[in-house]
Amino acid sequence: MLRVGIIGTGSIAAAHAEAYERFPDECRIVALYDVVEEKAQRRRDELGLDDATAWADLDAMLAEADLDLVSIASPPSSHAELAIRALQAGVNVIVEKPMAPSLEDCDRMIAAAEQSGRILSVVAQNRFRDDMATLKEVLDSGLAGPVSHVQVSSAWWRGLPYYDLWWRGTWESEGGGCTLNHAIHHLDLTLWMLGSPKFVTAVLTNAAHENAEVEDLSVAILQYDRALAEITSSVVHHGEEQAIVVHGRDARVSQPWKVTASKSSANGFPEAGGDPELEARIDALAASHVPLAHQGHSGQIGDVLAAVRDGRAPAIDGHAGRRAVELVTAIYESGIEGRTVALPLDPADPYYRTGTLVSRAPRFYQKTASAGELPGEIIVGGSAEPRTA
Template sequence: MLRIGIVGTGGISAAHVEGYLRFPEECQVVAACDIVPGKAEARCAELGLSGVRAYEHIDAMLAAGELDLVSIATPPSTHAELTIAALQAGVDVLVEKPMAPSLEECDAMIAAAAESGRLLSVVAQNRFRDDMATLKEVVDSGLAGPVSHVQVNSSWWRGTAYYDLWWRGTWESEGGGCTLNHAIHHLDLTLWMLGAPSSVTAVLTNAAHENAEVEDLSVAVLQYERALAEVTSSVVHHGEEQAIVVHGRHARVSQPWKVVASQAEPNGFPAPGGDPALVARIEDLAAARSPLEHVGHNGQIGDMLDAVRRRRRPAIDGGDGRRAIELVTAIYQAGIERRTVDLPLRPGDPYYRAGTLVERAPRFFAKTASVGELPGAIVVGSSNDGDR
């Protein structure tokens, strides 16, 4: 029986606890930690957990020496310090997205995992969705042909009060705006399906949240060898209509699910009816996929529990988390400096270092409120799983 600790008992901690409770024969949550006095105890009671030891400091929780795995569900600026402490204490780690605000911190986390011999996984729960797994399988099959254009809409909506929470809305504590903390899901999926681009260009703005320093909208173009990907990152889109649309040479496939295969007339214009045979082949491939046994956080937690038991690489490791941060960093660098940024980013690049965004990023507005808690339930996505 694996012994689990939860570090940070805010809104997203419920998704972690629910995931562990799905595997009662394999693990038990035995400890919880939060810097706010009494919050860990209250959260455990709210989630129906009994016999959980509560702590206010991770050092005390780790010193008890009873943990096999911890979930770190704290603000992004704390991820590196807490992850490294757990790894050095001999405990495996599942850390929430985003991995950390800087590549320097990501590399320190990866190094700590390597030096300690422990496992490090970064939450990217959308890879454990049947719709996204189907889209990847179809793209990987080659039926749609070489990819030419991808449209990624990470469209969320948040009211201004969202940024009143104490750690949100500043470059220092949140690490960024919607590009880092919301679109990280779609950017990870883009990397998962297409690999890393060779260069990035982008623009950033704050269109509707006058109480936050950070961006609430960005548009980036990712350059591949012969393809382009457009990524819109937003918390200003009413209806939160998210999509990934992949256009290949032979067909378009997307989630929400749609398949279109055009076919040319002799003059090059599209023929009526397109290519129904290719559409049928793609639909048959998608229909033949076996559904995932567990989805979202539950799926990733199940994979991590298996990885801890078998001492294997988790499906999503520190390198995967780092690649997503590298892409976010390139988008920020391109938007701030108003130029194309080539990948990969090297350690000598100023944006590799912790603190550069805090120094160089625009303060679109001043943060005007800082409250310890916000009332109401957290909504994890709309029709799509996502934010915290």
């Protein structure tokens, strides 16, 4: 029975607790840490974690609670420090997205995992969704042909009070805006399905949140060998209609699910009726997808529990988390500096280092509120949405 702790008891901690509780024969939550002990106690009571102890001293918890695994569910700027302390204490770690605000911090976390011999996994729970797994299986089959164009809409909507929470809305504490903290889900999915691009060109703005320093909208173009992908990252889209649309040479496939296959007539124009045979083959492949036993956070946490138990690497490790942060970093560098950025980023690049983004990023507006907590639950909208805080 693995002993589990949760570090940080804000809203997303509940998703981790609910996921662990789906594996009652494999793990037990025994510790909750927060800098405000009363908050950890309140979260323990809300979640009915009667066997868990609330802690306000992290080093004491790591030394005394006999933990096998911790979830880190704290603000992004604290991820590196907390993960490294846990790994150095000999505890396996799964850390919420984003892995860290800088590549330098990501590499420090990876090094700590390698030195300790412990597991480091970064939350990318949307790889554990039947719809996204189906889309990847179809793309991997090659039925759609070589990819030519991808449209990713990471469309969210957040009202002004969202950025009143103390750690949101500044480059220093949140690490960025919607690109880092919302679209990183879709960026990770793009990397998972297509691999890393060669070049990134992007623009950033704050279109609707005058109480936050950070961007609430960005548009990026990713250049592959021959394909292009356009990524819209947003918290200004009413209705949160999210989508991933992939156009291959032979067919278009997308989530929400749609298949269209055009067929050329003798003069190159599309033939009436398209290619129903290919569409049927793709639909049949999609229908053959074996449903995942657990989805979302539960799917990933189940994989991490199995990895700890079996002594293997997790499906999503620190290197995968780093690749998503690298892509976000390239988007920010391109948008701030006004130029195309080549990947991979070199450690000599100023944006690799911790602090460069804080010093160079534009302050679109001044953050005007700093609430310790916000009322209500996390609400998830849209038809193909990942869960995010």
